[in-house]
Amino acid sequence: MLNSLRNNIVVHRPNQLSRQWAQRIVNRYAANAKVSEVDVQSVNIGTSTRLRLTVKHDAMGIVPSRWFVKTPSLAIKSRAITAIPRLLHKEVHFYNSLSHGTPVNLPQILAAQSLLGRGTTLVMTDLDELGYRPGLTADALSLEQARRVVEKLAGFHAHYWDNAGLLKTHRWLNGFSHNVENHMGTLLAVPLMRRGLERAGSLVPSKLHRSALHYAADRRRITKILATGVQTLVHHDCHPGNLFWNQAEPGFLDWQLVRMGEGISDLAYFLATSLKPESRRTHEKQLLELYLASLTEHGIGGLDEEVYYRRYRAHLVYPFEAMIVTLAIGGMMEHNSNLELIARASAAIDDHDSYAALAL
Template sequence: MQLPHRRHSVNTEVIKNNKHDKHNIVAQRPSDLTVGWAQRVVDNRLDGVIVSNVSITSLDIGTTTRVRLTVGHDGPSNLPRRWFVKLPSLAWRARLITALPRLLHTEVRFYNEAARAVPASIPDFLAAQSDSGRGATLVLQDVTESGATAGSPGDILEPEQATLVIEQLARFHAHFWDKPDLVQTYRWLARPVRRLEDCLGTALAVPLMKRGLRRAGQTVPSAIHALAVHYARHRSRIMRFLSDAPLTLIHHDCHPGNLFWNQSQPGLLDWQLVRFGEGIGDIAYFLATALNPEVRRAHEARLVADYAQKLRDYGVTQIDNESLMQRYRAHLTYPFEAMVISLAVGGMMKPESNYELIRRAAAAVEEHDAFAAIRI
């Protein structure tokens, strides 16, 4: 759906630290989402529309604070009345982990500068602003307004659904595949924030991996505990290995909770971790977390081959299926790490979903001897 033309440009990384600036829509907590705040959001898009009321319909706290709003206004029908707002997390551990690498700021910049170039289904957005001192705020159209259904981290996908997601990821990856000019255009995705994120991840990798494994208990097979800690100790070198390939823009967080479904077609949510990387990493993350191990085991070879063929269909050459499968094996380590670290930090997602995604990712790592596929 096309939203009304913007009246004011708000595509700035940093705005004035002034609560009374009529263009400032940065909020820090759900109580800031008032009628006056919503009016400023609308004013940045249209003249003459009056907001009459705002009500919170749901509140979820994880890596960010996610608020669903119903907004009453007298504007046109294509100005949404159901909004999805992302604010900094109210969970202090999650906020600490996400604040230094400026993950929500990165997602704001993605929507302002890159989203229109992405050939994938993503939510329409109304406003996206960041302030270096006060945080960042992202206002999206709630996908439910167009009849779509947002996913949940614990969802179990069927093979037919997985095929559709693979096709969309292939189209997305092929568009940005090995194009230095695009890397230059979106160089802010690579530095310096991503370097800070990598440094932070490496510094905390060992203690968080150990803590996460203790909390996971028998959910993680004992045979891979020592391998996981070894991975954490060498994380910096492993990240270099996993990115030593033709690069493309990747989502980097493709679990079922970051999908939405509109008339059986998938779309991608939550672009906080978007970056340049190896496309097969998104495929590994998705298949390791979205499918039951039995279903993944039966279909993953075909799905990886489908991904390779779709890349060729979209003009990406020099794709070797055997090499791609080897890289897939190696990249299975990252979704396992991500889920174990999420459990270690706590508050990143509902515990029952976190344990289930650890179970699925651990099964993929063990079956593929994924740690052995890493060459450092």
């Protein structure tokens, strides 16, 4: 029991981020170091509670002094949506069991723990400490930035391409969390889509409303259609706010929705949310070609560009749904940023007649 207490780093509220709590983390890296102070710099509540800390200790050079902490959301609505399917628990699983072999840049994790029935806490080095720039949700990426992300996504997808054994080894990927998330998504799809469309107003052309509601009503079947391609590990939430930058090199944050899926879905989500519509229209064809060429360079053969273009069109429905549902629930994303991503994703499905593409 004593050893369990010494290793427990799970917290539920900001006032539990004590010197003794920080000491348990520092002890993992420097057994004789002492923590003298913990100062909570900021608290941000969205899909999770995100806290930035300054930790004073005498293990400089071994342990960073600025930390970033994620716990389940303190907002009741956001907590209900994310805690029931245990999304933060899933992110902790990813960092503890898959991150070491993942060929993309990730944040530096100091501690990650999930205890059934007791909570989940993720502690990482603050990006500022490492000189990295965190992405902002409404960032509009340049062509060169988009190219770098697309290349990274292709390498990531190629690494896990058609790896059926991954689900046997890591059943949590598409297990309880995935099933509960799908069930909740199907159950709430129509009321949340309707509310989100109402709140979005003129940002979503009225001609898309009926198709969006038909999609919501038929979500379970459509989700299965969108999962019929070659399976790989996907991020599933690849918008600008879940990126960070080490100069020109992108890294990927927030792995709460990681799962097995079709790689092109990550590309659709990324392009629909990360580029202004005019930039996406100009560059998306070459970015899709870059994605397929990068997969080929990583040894993935038999890629039909026409097939992947059709799949890309169809997968654009998900980032639109995700942003509309986020708006419908409220409090999960900064409001103006949410509206901006809705405008971008709405333009993408309109440009590509994505609901019609589902029939393909």
